[in-house]
Amino acid sequence: MTGTFGSLNIAKTGLQYQQIVIDTTNNNISNVNTDGYVRRRAEGAEVGGATTGAMWSTYTGHGEGVTTTSVSRLTDFLMDARVRNEHANLSYLQVQQTSMERVETAINEPSDTGIASALSAFGSAWQDVVSSPDGSAARQSVIASGQTLAAAINAQARAVDDERAQQRAAAVDDVSQINNDAQQLAQLNHNIFIAQANGTDVSDLQDQRDQLALDLANKAGAVVAQDSTGRYNISINGVALVTGDNAGTMTVNGINADGTPSNGDTANPGTVSFSISDPVPVGATPSTNQTAVPNGMGGELGGIATLLNVTLANYRAGLNDVAQQLADMVNTQHEAGYDQSGAAGGKFFDYTAGDPAGTISVLVTDPSKVAASSDGSGQSNNADNADTITQVLNGAVGAGNPPGTPVNINDAYQRLVTGLGSTVAGLNTQTTNQQLLANQVDDEREQQAGVSLDEETINLMQAQRAYEASSRVLTVMNSLLDTLINRMGA
Amino acid sequence: MITRVTQRMLTNQSLNSVENGLTGMAKAQEQLTTGKRLNRPSDSPTDTTVALRARAGVAQQTQFQRNAQDGISWLSTIDSTIQGATDQVRRAYTLAVQGANTASNGASASSALADEVDQIKKSLVDFANTQYLGRPIFGGTTTSGAAFTMDSTGKVTYTGNGNTPAGQVNRRVGVDSVVRVDSDGTKVFGSDGSNVFDHLTALSTALRQVPADSAGIEQSISDLQADMDRLSAAAADEGARMNQINQASNVASATQLALQKTQSDVEDVDIAQATIEMQTQTNAYQAALMAVSKTSQRSLLDFLS
Numbered sequence: 079m080t081g082t083f084g085s086l087n088i089a090k091t092g093l094q095y096q097q098i099v100i101d102t103t104n105n106n107i108s109n110v111n112t113d114g115y116v117r118r119r120a121e122g123a124e125v126g127g128a129t130t131g132a133m134w135s136t137y138t139g140h141g142e143g144v145t146t147t148s149v150s151r152l153t154d155f156l157m158d159a160r161v162r163n164e165h166a167n168l169s170y171l172q173v174q175q176t177s178m179e180r181v182e183t184a185i186n187e188p189s190d191t192g193i194a195s196a197l198s199a200f201g202s203a204w205q206d207v208v209s210s211p212d213g214s215a216a217r218q219s220v221i222a223s224g225q226t227l228a229a230a231i232n233a234q235a236r237a238v239d240d241e242r243a244q245q246r247a248a249a250v251d252d253v254s255q256i257n258n259d260a261q262q263l264a265q266l267n268h269n270i271f272i273a274q275a276n277g278t279d280v281s282d283l284q285d286q287r288d289q290l291a292l293d294l295a296n297k298a299g300a301v302v303a304q305d306s307t308g309r310y311n312i313s314i315n316g317v318a319l320v321t322g323d324n325a326g327t328m329t330v331n332g333i334n335a336d337g338t339p340s341n342g343d344t345a346n347p348g349t350v351s352f353s354i355s356d357p358v359p360v361g362a363t364p365s366t367n368q369t370a371v372p373n374g375m376g377g378e379l380g381g382i383a384t385l386l387n388v389t390l391a392n393y394r395a396g397l398n399d400v401a402q403q404l405a406d407m408v409n410t411q412h413e414a415g416y417d418q419s420g421a422a423g424g425k426f427f428d429y430t431a432g433d434p435a436g437t438i439s440v441l442v443t444d445p446s447k448v449a450a451s452s453d454g455s456g457q458s459n460n461a462d463n464a465d466t467i468t469q470v471l472n473g474a475v476g477a478g479n480p481p482g483t484p485v486n487i488n489d490a491y492q493r494l495v496t497g498l499g500s501t502v503a504g505l506n507t508q509t510t511n512q513q514l515l516a517n518q519v520d521d522e523r524e525q526q527a528g529v530s531l532d533e534e535t536i537n538l539m540q541a542q543r544a545y546e547a548s549s550r551v552l553t554v555m556n557s558l559l560d561t562l563i564n565r566m567g568a
Numbered sequence: 569m570i571t572r573v574t575q576r577m578l579t580n581q582s583l584n585s586v587e588n589g590l591t592g593m594a595k596a597q598e599q600l601t602t603g604k605r606l607n608r609p610s611d612s613p614t615d616t617t618v619a620l621r622a623r624a625g626v627a628q629q630t631q632f633q634r635n636a637q638d639g640i641s642w643l644s645t646i647d648s649t650i651q652g653a654t655d656q657v658r659r660a661y662t663l664a665v666q667g668a669n670t671a672s673n674g675a676s677a678s679s680a681l682a683d684e685v686d687q688i689k690k691s692l693v694d695f696a697n698t699q700y701l702g703r704p705i706f707g708g709t710t711t712s713g714a715a716f717t718m719d720s721t722g723k724v725t726y727t728g729n730g731n732t733p734a735g736q737v738n739r740r741v742g743v744d745s746v747v748r749v750d751s752d753g754t755k756v757f758g759s760d761g762s763n764v765f766d767h768l769t770a771l772s773t774a775l776r777q778v779p780a781d782s783a784g785i786e787q788s789i790s791d792l793q794a795d796m797d798r799l800s801a802a803a804a805d806e807g808a809r810m811n812q813i814n815q816a817s818n819v820a821s822a823t824q825l826a827l828q829k830t831q832s833d834v835e836d837v838d839i840a841q842a843t844i845e846m847q848t849q850t851n852a853y854q855a856a857l858m859a860v861s862k863t864s865q866r867s868l869l870d871f872l873s
Contacts, residue, residue, distance in 0.1 A: 110575065182608050188619040188835065198627035205631045205740065209638045212703060212711065453734040459709040460734050468740070472628070492620045499609025499616045506610060517584060521577055528574035532868040539872075 082562070084139070085555050091143030092548035095122050098146045099541040106529045107538075114289040116153045116527040118281055123147045151281045153527045155304060158288060161519050162295035162302065166376040168509070168516045169296045173248075173381035175505040177241055178389065182502050184237035187495045193234060194495070196227040197404075197471070197488055204468045207450045211461035217418075217445035220464075224408075224426065224440040231401050235435035238394045239344050242386060247337035249350065249382045253330045256297050256319070256379070260312065263290045264325035264360050267309040271323075274308065294319070298328075299376020315375045317354045324357035327364040328371075345394075345433035350386045352379065389501060394435070396494040402434035404471075404487050411470050411478030415449035415463030420456020423449020423463075575867070582860040589853030596846040605837045615834040622831035629824035632741050636817035639739035642749035643810045645700045650756065650803045653695040657799060660688045660768055661792040667775045668785045675778045682775035689768040693718055696757055704728060706753035708735030715753040716765070724765035728753050741816035747809055756802040758795060767791040 102120040109115040125142040186192045203223040206216045266287045273280045287310060294300035294312055300319065303311045312320040319326050332340050332350040339347030352375065356365040375383060405427035412426040424447065430437040442448060450464035470476040473486030599605055609616040667681045696716045698705055707715030707728030715728040729735030730752040737750035757764045767788055774784030 179610075182610060185609070187609060188606065188616060188623055194620050194623060195627075198624050202627060202631040202634075205635060208738075208740065209635060210701065211709075453709065455734075457711050458729065458734065459703060459711055459737075461709075462734070462738070465738070465740055465746075472743075488620075488624050492617055495609050495620065496613045496617045499611075499613035502608075502610035503613055517580070520580065524574055524577045524580070525572045528572075528576050530572065530574040533572075533574075535868045535872070 082559070084142075086552065088141070088143035089548045089551040089555065091125065091145060092551070093545060095120070095144040095146055096541045096545040096548060098149075100538065100545070102149055103534045103537045103541065107531065107534050110529045110531060110534075114285050114292070115529070116151045116281070116285055116288070117529045118149045118151055120149050121147045149279055149281065151284060153288070153523075157519075157523050157526060158291075159302060161523050162292055162300070164512070164516045164519045165292065166295040166299040168512045169378045170299065170376050170381040170384075171505060171509040171512050173378045174385055174389065175502070175509045177245060177381075177385050178498070178502045178505055181238060181241050181390070181393070182498060184241075185234055185495065185498065191230075193227070193230045193400075193491060194488070196223070196230040197491065199223045200227045201468045201471050204450075204464045204471075207448065207464040208461040208468075211418075211450050211459045211464065214445035217448040217450065220448055221440055221442055221445060224442075227404075228427065228438045228440055231397065231404075231435050231438050235345075235394065235397055235401075235433075238390055238397065239436065242347060242390050242394075243337060243344065245382045245385050245390070246333045246339065246347070246350070249330055249379060249386070250333055250335060250337050252297050252379050252382070253328050253352070256294060256328050257325075259290050259294050259297070260319050260325040260328070261360055263287060263294070263310060263312060264320050264323050264357070266290065267320070268323040268360070271307055271309060295377060297377050298379045314352075314354065315371050315380075317369045317371050318357055319354055321357045324359055326354045326357040328352055328354050329368065345436050347386070349391075350383055352383070393494070393498055396497070397435040398433065400435070400487065400491050400494060401429065401438045403485050403490060405429050405434060405438055407470055407478040407485065407487065408467060409478070411463065411467050411476055412449050414452075414477035415466075416451045416454040416456070417449045418446040418451075418456070420451075420454050420458075422454070423447070578863050582856070582863065585856040586853070586860060589849065589856040592849040593846070593853050596842060596849045599837045599842045600839075600846055603837055603839075604835055605842075606835045612834075618834045619831055622827045622834070625827040626824055626831060628743075629820045629827060632820040633817055633824065635739040636741045636813050636820060639741065639747055639749040639813045640810065640817070642700055642705060642737070642739075643806055643813065645698060646705050646751050646806050647803065647810065649695055649698045649705065650751075650799055650806065653692055653756070654796060654799045654803070656688050656692050656695065657764060657792060657795050660685055660771065661789065661796065663688075664771050664785055664789045664792060667771070667780065668782060668789065675780075678775045678778075678780050682772045685768055685772040685775065689722075689724075689765055689772070692757075692764065692768070693724060696724075696753060703737075704753075706730060706751055706756055708732065708750060708752070709737060710735070716757070718765075722769055724763065725760045726753050726757075726763070730754070739813070741813055742819060745812075745816050747813045747816065749809070749813070751802055751806060755805075756799060758798060762791075764792070764795040764798075767795060 098120045099122075102118050106117050122144045123146075125145050126139075187194055189195065200220075200223045203216070203220040207220050210216045266283055270280045270283045270287065273283065291300065291302050291310060291312065294314075295302075298314045300312050300314050303313070305311055305322065307322075309322045310320065311318065311322065314328070319328065330350060330352055332348050334340055338344070341348050351373075352371040353368040354371060356367045356369070358365050373383075373387075374380070408427055409425045412423040415423045417423055425441050426449075428437075428439050428441040448464075451458055451460040452462035452466075453460035466474075466476045467478070470478040471487055473479070473484055473489065475481045475484050479485060598607060606612060606615050606619055663681050663685055667678060693716055696706055697714045699713070702713070704710065704713060704715040707713075708730030710728045710730075712727060715726065715730070716724050717727045718724045730737075730750055731754050735752075736748050738746045739749050740746050754760070754763070758766075770784060771788035771792070774781040774788060777784070
């Protein structure tokens, strides 16, 4: 049997608890659209008497009201891990897809203005020289169409180089954000641990930390493991970035801080790799001990690495091959012929070794120097060599296309374009699928952690009614006490 | 199973479905406005190969037709020139026969015949040096502008190079089909030393002799007969090549059409299908918009007072 005034205390705990429920609901409603917000729930627990009765005493009460044990964050570490994983995969694909779509647009095939058309026009121009080898009109137009072709190849090479420059800049930017995130996350690990020890509500800090972890997953496919103290340990493809309160620093190798390649050669920028220094306490000088991140990183940075090291590099190399084959083929065949004065032909195309696609240009400027003839007398309108050049371009065997491994330049270029098309088509499909998967896990997470306004409204009504009832208890108690104190005796 | 639905889920879903609807519409619109199904390689990598090949093929066949057209012009010029030359040689032949019959008629009559023969020779040299676009049609690839040259003594020699392999004027009218479009002057007018011009000179000389050299005239008659035979053989040869080039041109134009159809099949949009697709996408988009407008306006709060 509790004291008379004990009942007032029970009502008080009810009022306090319902107040907390209302505040929690209020907070949930306020943050309904906040990114990364996880809904909270005020966990109530009944207050009983002493569970272990003191010697010689018995507890005669029937419950002492309610208390708020905690405000729980309704999330699930495994679910969050899945969200991070799927989003990392999505970022990995998306960054590649958007980049390759840009390249694909720049390539502009099939069209009347791409390299394939320029190649056809170049072949036709040589046939026109066959028809009128005298005069300079046809010869001039063969030079002009050669220049158009070279310009089309240059433009495509430049488009790939520009895309690579953009991706390098993005990589530098991403790495600096990753380092920033890592510092913040290590700091939060520390703060959450301390605050929790003090008994402070750390839900908002945990929300922030989960956001950072998601950002790191998006940026670099970071994987989170929780240690026994509740701290997040972050690793990128197996290499530790954050361990407890310590954060490492990521460095990108092969790219300067301004986004230019380390070797200074935009046409052959070399491969890009990443390494992470050993984690040190926040604010300390980064360790000089670096660990290389193995290939196969996920997230945006992984996508960028794949683009720079594989996809774009391979396309550019393929374009170089086409340009070099074209130039060598035409040059050799051109050198086998004779110009209008009967002198042996020189090189038709010029290029710098190492970057044929970026530097290919037409060397012949004088129409009379076009070696269309197979007759070296200088007194001939023979144009057999011009015809052979067309044939060689189409894959026929000739001086420019030695037997054994004859090359059809049109086919070589078509293969390159189709290969790119397949890559982009593959990326499109994968990205669409991954988008669905990411939406799915987002939905699942939202089901668990999202704020439902209807639900909160009901919680609010429930708490309101409970608060009213508790208040009512106070009124009743007041009336009881009034009866007891004022109406008795006398 | 969806156990708990939040406003945010609905908003995200609405956003996704509206975005999907718009993407579909944009795709359908792109196809309709560009008229192309294949706007970039990734739209269909295999069709891209076909399209690129077809485009290259169309360009090549177009060029073959251009080449054939040029070749036909060459051969037509040769054809009419040989016709004209044959007429001239036939006239000389008639004169020779006349000369043989009328040799006894007197020196002045024979001399008149000889004058006409000289005229015929001059005009025949003009025929032999006929040009097409500035190039002698019987001179091979010579740059001198003349296939035959007459020296001060009246001797006509072949100065072209149509009788050498490097002197041939060829036109490519198919992938593996090359047609010669000039004629070797020596095959038309005879080799140096015994060409039609030498025979005309001999005829003229025989006619001018007093008394007329009837043996020489007889020789000229048989020589000119041989010249006419050679001319008709040359005309037949030219005709055969004309046939060949015409046929190649027809093949090229048929191939071009077939390739254009292939290109159109893989590149161009089927308007009816694209219009229906556009309509379908528009409907889907409208449905998504309607769903958004219906779901996003209600909440429990609307029903509480």
